[in-house]
Amino acid sequence: MVETLPQVTALLPALVLAATGLALLLVDTISPDARSNTSMAVVSAVGALASLSVTVWFVASGTGSVDTGGAITLFADAIKVDTLGLFFTAIFASVTALVVVAAHDYFHDHDNPAAFYSLTLFAATGMALLAVANSLAVVFVALEMVSLPSYVLVAYLKQNRGSVEAGLKYFLVGALSSAIFLFGISLVYAATGSLILADIASASIEGLAGVLGVGVVMMIGGVAFKTASVPFHFWAPEAYEGAPAPVSAFLSSASKAAGFVVAFRVFTEAFPLGMAVSANVNWMLAFAILAAVTMTLGNFAAAVQEEVKRMLAYSSIGHAGYALIGVAALTLDGPANGTVMGAAMAHLLVYGFMNTGAFLFVAMAERWGVGRTFADYAGLWRRAPVASVAMAVFMFSLAGLPPFAGFFSKYFLFQAAIDNGFLWLAALGAVNSVVSLYYYSRVVKALFLDDPETPSALDAVDVRPTALYAAVVFAAVATMLLLPGFGPVIETAEAAASALF
């Protein structure tokens, strides 16, 4: 049924997000009195959910999948809608919906909440565009479209020094890495004479392999920045800690996944494995080293943090390391190339829910004003049992314990890596998961087992932010239901990834 519509409708998920963002901006501009925090939040949540529904419908009806005639290309091949792009769009839309719902309570006393919602939706539009970008030019523009609203969002609490400082740090590192990424694109163009991914792959690079190699390395730098991987991870703990917690949730889940869609699509399509091996531009090896270092650094740094939000920031660096396995554990004609990348995609989806939920719990704690350290969370269970149970679900799932979806997504990832001959990477990931159980369980211990330092410490918990609660509980339910429902997710992801090889 989709086939009968104009081809451009394949972009509907991104268009819905963009239209919602513009509508919010319009109302905010022409009728500032008519806006209210609630109506803005409702409109943006509806927009994000509509985009999610369209995406899920497209995936279910097979739009752009191999079975129904392959990817849909638009605008002279600059855009390519396929299952991979739709899968990531579903992650972005889900996280956006959760974040805008939670933001309603978080920004309840902010002077100008409207801009938050439109900026979030514009960033989400950029991500959705990034997911379907088939040309390096579109990749770069979409990447900037994600980054620019993000800088503002991090500094959104402009009276708060931490928030402004975090925004500036994020902007400086971001500007630098964008420049590096763009320079990498120009070198690739110099070597191949094309910006369309498929044309780059088929271009002759006689004698220019060195130029191409430097370009690829620089592009890896851009990806590392967006995914908060080593060596461009320094901004992440600062930005996540200083930013308003819903923004941290958005950046660490959706924005990170956006970085991965670049890695997954651009590197496999523009520099296919055969070319990478023959031209000796072995980006898989580079990613393997980055994955190993990133997951180890993230997990060990997380283990020594005293503030929950900072711990989550380092843990998200660790998870970037796991997801990088998806582009690291690849070999020419490897038996499980599609499986390993599909498993990484499924991990990012699960991670989108559990990590967003964890940051939104922190948002709730900030809303209550109970403090930032583990000790400040002591005994919160007594006042907020449901939210604390949800947080325990996120923590156990992030650690990869079996009753939750995080177990399957990690297991599939490691198993696929082993099947492709990367036992060392899987073993390192398993060791890191064990380390991570230590710091995740510290949160659970604080919430449930520890007594508050003073009896009055919990008096701050005197409000019930309904929307925040709803978002947290929904994320927890999704984290649990993705365990029994993991089959369709992994099948979709594997099919989408296999189409790239």
Next chain:
Amino acid sequence: MLLEALMAVAFVGALTVFLAPNEWAGRLAFAISLIPFVGSLSLWSGFEAGGNALLGGEVAYATQIEWLEVGGRSVSWFVGLDGISLPLFVLTTFLVPLAILSAWTPVDTRQSQFYGLMLFMEANLLGVFAALDFFLWFVFWEAVLVPMYFLIGIWGGPRRKYAAIKFFVYTNAASLLMFIGFMSLVFALGDSVSSFALPEIAQAVAAGDLGAWFGIAPDAVAMFAFVAMFLGFAVKVPIVPFHTWLPDAHVQAPTPASVLLAGVLLKMGTYALLRFNFTMLPEQASMLAVPIAAIAVVSVIYGAMLALAQKDLKRIVAYSSVSSMGYVILGLIAFTEYGVGGATFQMVAHGLISGLMFMAVGVIYNTTHTRMVGDMAGMADRMPITVGILVAGAFGYMGLPLMAGFAGEFFIFVGSLSAPALPYAPVFTALAMFGIVIVAGYLLSAMQSTLFGPFELETDYEVGPAAFHDVAPLAVLLVAIIVLGVAPDIFFEMIRDAAIPVVEGVTIDG
């Protein structure tokens, strides 16, 4: 479908109770927990399957629905019961309502969460015994830890935090080791298995389909898998020297949690040892027969000696569990019809007896607020019924004939005395039997000083008999212990039926 329905009742019941008001959460949870019990009795009465579920036997109440696929192997919702799992399934549904009843008096805060967690744990325990797919089983296996962690950590004694975290860390580390062990087995089987169904894997191993993996020879992989799984399960059982989490967890845990911990959670370890190590890798087991038997005997004797040295009633019962689990290991490694069958029977018997002991100690503690042997004397005067049942239970522990403990231990000794695959079988058996003498020693001396003689306890209130709902579960348990002791065949026949194929798998080469 009844099997799934019972698990669903426990799970949905947990959610319901979790949201119920504290005032009647206990009553609601008890009522809900009776449904799985009645249902399991109907499963029991309708049970007709024969053989071992893993070794080609018939699987009763089986359901197999494809769930997902990983690395070319399918994972499915595969549950069913055989002669080994059914008794443990019934034991679980029987103990949970009694444990809930025993919580009515001591648990006075956050009741709805407490009972919700109890039912949630029941749902997962039933899953552990019913699951026949590795992934499904592992999900349930790990899911049991979470409610137990909270039950100890929130409602426990003064050192509850330490005990809960120790429990969690020990058992999780063990799970990881076991998981790696099992996975190495699956990887070494390569393409010869197309699913994670335990029967398929067990039969593939038996058919000699193990191949080399990453350059490691098949025999070495099998041996690695056996050792990794054995160590992983040994923590859960627990076997000396991996037992140190147990006394802490037991002493700090609230009584109802102790009942389930000793009654059912420890059996998860021995059940898994039987299902995985001894059923799938009998050759490796018989190669390691002597060290395993030695560990079993050390557990028996050392556990009993530790119990002898304790002054806390709960610690005494906790350490005596270590000792009793040693018998189970001895029965398993004997690899005879009576050894393996007796070990399984002993799992049920010990579940009932240790449940009774923990519950009775808990009832006394509710009144006295002390469990120290030196703090009280002559409790028999004030709480005659409770003390009477406690004494009867203690005799069951010592192996009084016509009680379940006797039947279990008797079968094990018969089996291990004539074990053809175990060198020096009579020596090991004789040493283990000596453990019973120590058990009698510490139980009798502890009872004599606390229960009998002139009444002595410093309180500012009147010490009187316990409430009806405290004593009733004790009486029910005692009846069950006697019934099982008088007519062991109600379980032993089906157990033997499922144990024989395991025994036949072992090759005897001197």
